Amino acid sequence: MNKWFLRIVIILVFLGLFTATVCADAVTVTKTVSPGTINVSGSSCYPQNATVTITVTGYGGTVTTSLPIDLVFAIDSSGSMCGSGGNNDPTGLRLTGAKQIIGQLNASRDQVGVINWDENIDPPTYPSGWESPTNTGPGLGNNFNAANTTIDSNVCGGTTDGEEAIQRSLRMLQYNPRPSGEVSNEVVIFLTDGQFNSGCTVNSCFADEIATANANNFTIYTIGLGSSVNTALLTYIATSTGGTYHHAATAQDIADVYNEILLSIVSNTAPSNVNVTEVVQQPYIIVNQTSFNITPNSTVGGHTFSWTNVAKLVGNKDANLSAAESFIITFDISSNQVGTDLEIDDTDAVVTYTDPSGVPQSVLIPQAYINVSSCNGLLFGYKLLDTDCDGVGDEPIEGWRINLTDSSNPGVVLQTNTTDSDGYFEFITYKWGNYDLTEENRPGYGWVTPSTGTYEEIYVNGNPVGPKNFTNMKLLCINGTKTRSCDNEPVSGTTITLTNSSGTVATTDRFVVTTPGLRPVDAQQLHVREVAVHQRDEDPEL
Numbered sequence: 069m070n071k072w073f074l075r076i077v078i079i080l081v082f083l084g085l086f087t088a089t090v091c092a093d094a095v096t097v098t099k100t101v102s103p104g105t106i107n108v109s110g111s112s113c114y115p116q117n118a119t120v121t122i123t124v125t126g127y128g129g130t131v132t133t134s135l136p137i138d139l140v141f142a143i144d145s146s147g148s149m150c151g152s153g154g155n156n157d158p159t160g161l162r163l164t165g166a167k168q169i170i171g172q173l174n175a176s177r178d179q180v181g182v183i184n185w186d187e188n189i190d191p192p193t194y195p196s197g198w199e200s201p202t203n204t205g206p207g208l209g210n211n212f213n214a215a216n217t218t219i220d221s222n223v224c225g226g227t228t229d230g231e232e233a234i235q236r237s238l239r240m241l242q243y244n245p246r247p248s249g250e251v252s253n254e255v256v257i258f259l260t261d262g263q264f265n266s267g268c269t270v271n272s273c274f275a276d277e278i279a280t281a282n283a284n285n286f287t288i289y290t291i292g293l294g295s296s297v298n299t300a301l302l303t304y305i306a307t308s309t310g311g312t313y314h315h316a317a318t319a320q321d322i323a324d325v326y327n328e329i330l331l332s333i334v335s336n337t338a339p340s341n342v343n344v345t346e347v348v349q350q351p352y353i354i355v356n357q358t359s360f361n362i363t364p365n366s367t368v369g370g371h372t373f374s375w376t377n378v379a380k381l382v383g384n385k386d387a388n389l390s391a392a393e394s395f396i397i398t399f400d401i402s403s404n405q406v407g408t409d410l411e412i413d414d415t416d417a418v419v420t421y422t423d424p425s426g427v428p429q430s431v432l433i434p435q436a437y438i439n440v441s442s443c444n445g446l447l448f449g450y451k452l453l454d455t456d457c458d459g460v461g462d463e464p465i466e467g468w469r470i471n472l473t474d475s476s477n478p479g480v481v482l483q484t485n486t487t488d489s490d491g492y493f494e495f496i497t498y499k500w501g502n503y504d505l506t507e508e509n510r511p512g513y514g515w516v517t518p519s520t521g522t523y524e525e526i527y528v529n530g531n532p533v534g535p536k537n538f539t540n541m542k543l544l545c546i547n548g549t550k551t552r553s554c555d556n557e558p559v560s561g562t563t564i565t566l567t568n569s570s571g572t573v574a575t576t577d578r579f580v581v582t583t584p585g586l587r588p589v590d591a592q593q594l595h596v597r598e599v600a601v602h603q604r605d606e607d608p609e610l
Contacts, residue, residue, distance in 0.1 A: 148261055
């Protein structure tokens, strides 16, 4: 059967089976924030940060065609790769990429072969023995671990004889151990980084190899690494056998090129070119840019963050994001605005991708919401007058000044509030801690509660604290003058003692007595009497 007809049939069958599913599928995006309530940034309340998690999950996946894959890797090991004077692939990314491709194959039905080459075919090979041009053993196998070991044995050195490598690869496919009559996709992936400087070096020399490939339905894919490759020759070899030429500018590009070739052999129902753009609300959502678990590829103004080709960061790290693969971003946010159900995202937050049919698609990143507490402490109370001397406030006092001070520095007034017509006062604190409340000291009033006129060490947090009431009573004043009875002249030097009804001394003074701390209830029981009066009568007539 003509190989082109076979490929067309496979593609048509694939489209008939999967087109409806592809159209119906879409990338799934979820977004969460935890915790859902935080405190305003810059306050003394915690937590002030929440963690945002965005999860992008693909759909579909790699679907092998109805034919098994028989794949020979022909990997350049010449000195220009990583030997003395060579640095095109010093860390062996061409080897890592080949093993990743093998990891995507199915050992129960697919087979591989591996040769490392320069001007010779370097041992070991997989299967073994193919360093010899006359080997007739199996050219392929399904021991993928052994194949990977052979890839790892690649040691740089020597010159570049591409003709011999292609000849050996085709011979390995000719000795395919697959049972006669069982059809497969038989492919060579040929990678080099330079001009062929050994063996055949021009197009015409490869006529026999191309004829062999076409006669057996073998397809050759060629890869040129770096800037010194013979692009025309590699393109000629590939296109003459139904394959394609791929250029890898650097070794970092090799894995993508391998995957492009694999996608030419298998079908994929997963989206590709998946890009994530997160845009947060301005100016109240603040992103901690050091908290990203995966660093964005670009950042704009501290509010827009983009990740490109995210499928390459997860799962098998190919260009497609399958249903089994999720790209997960986490980062921390805070907010300088108080509110309930504040939106985190701007409407431009989006995931874009290309569906399997090549059509650009997009999915909006769903909105998430955050509650931001003010972290304010509320300290409140009332100013009251005890009118009936029972120790309980009965009437509100308006216009009385109440002071708030920090307990650790009580001499400095932080805030002052004046009571309203209900005697009410309140203080909003922006820092949790211990505070003192004091009231202005007006003449003619005495303290009932608190007895010192001050509340000390009141702990204020995010919950209201109170009421902390100030209650006073009006004071009475007792005064008089000591005079001589004969002429009512004032007498100095007399001690006046004030006692209550039980005889307890309330206060003493010299001659004129004022009792500013006297309560009305006590005054009704006070008795004023002369104590130790030593009066000298200066009237000689007395």
